[in-house]
Amino acid sequence: MAKSFTLLFFMLGLATANSSWAANTYIVVNAPEGSSLDLDSLEALLRGQRRNWDDGDAAKVVLPSRESPHFNAIAQKLLGTSGVVMQRLWFRLVFSGRVNAPDYIDSTQGVIQAVESQAGAIGILVADDPPEVQEGLTVFEFK
């Protein structure tokens, strides 16, 4: 019994120590009409492995900034690395001319706004529930 309580307190401690521990990761997409929206393609855009939507128009990638509380959590989920490594990888891609520069946004709400305001944008965020977005945008859960 005592062991079970210890385990319960340990789990509670972990959950409160990291606010994004119980949250989910979502991809918000403002893609051109007719684009295929399979999860592999979306992940490739967010990882900088692809640059364009199906029609050739460039995707605008929206990532968490260093100030975002989810900077490291999203890098870990997306690339299995720290946020710093993710940002350096993106810098190299941009300066080599292989992709366009992403937007770095501090907050979850800011990511949604950046995707909503730019045609062809794709963003990634952490939230407890799927974010509410304007008509025409699509939300995917990134498991």
Next chain:
Amino acid sequence: MMNAYKHMIKLLAFLVGILGAVSAKSQDINANWFTHFELETSDGAQAMDREFEWGETALFLTANSGRWSFLSETSFQAEKYRDQQFTVERVRVRYEFNRDNAISFGKMHTPVNYWNDNFHHGRYFFPTINRPSSFARFIPVHEVGLRLSGQSPMVEGVGYDIVFGTGQSEGDEAFASGVQSYTASFSWAPTPQSKSMISYYRDAILDHKDNPFHGGNHHVGHDDFQDHDGAPQGLASGSETDIAYELVSWSFHHEGDTWRTLSELSANRTDQGDLNWAAFQYLGYRVNETLSAYALFDYVNVSKDEIHFSAGTEHRIGVGIEWFATNSASLKVELRREHKDRTTDAHQDSTVLEAQLAFGF
């Protein structure tokens, strides 16, 4: 000198024009600038006690609109350190045919190896203080030309680049002697953190004895050192012998949370002669988010029968630390043992301590 200024003005006008056209309905324009300062001390016989230098300052601009994108990189260095204060390092427009294939035109970094394809002139992102030694002679850093780029729609991470270039001998004069150089480069990135590249590059070195690289054993007397742009260094006219230059390169880069590695291997030959070799190895260990320790090994060997580059060997071996003091400033300190034994220079062995403070905004 007047010609150089005219070309400079033309290129700048081109740059401003393109940027203006793209920005008129651009989704976004990004500007970044980079600069660095270096302090070096060496026990080499020909070295000064201490040498301080304000390095290149590079302005990097990108813009995109739909399928079109623009990229430019211009650099400035004070007259005290470089003859040409302003240089256009890259200026190119790119058009996306579809999701996976694109065409670019302009002055670009030749995709012959990982370093040249991924690191620009700002030192902030360099893994070591200096480029590999092979860059001073064998690596065609820039090409003015037409580039086809793409990736496999079937296999994630497989890509290609094919460049039809003006060639190193004609510099920035687009196709002044037609297409002189060809680059074919293939890459594979099994994960976003790892990438391997293999490439073949072929160029015609026009009037090779008058070329600033020249230092081959049938014409000893010219040092084959070139500045980064390969600008001629006051050579007299002479032979009109054109020779072929071929370069094969292989690169591998991996950056994980703890370890980072970069391997660059290349072999080259002129006029179908003996092979010259170059190898560079970097291995970095990340102590924490801001501090890394690294080791480097750099080696160049030019065959004694080489007719264009000066024969002999060079190597550098060293250790260093890199500290990101802020999100915009990094400090690298390197201790190196250097050896140089070339036909056009006196034998040199030295120990070098160098520090570099680099900024990126």
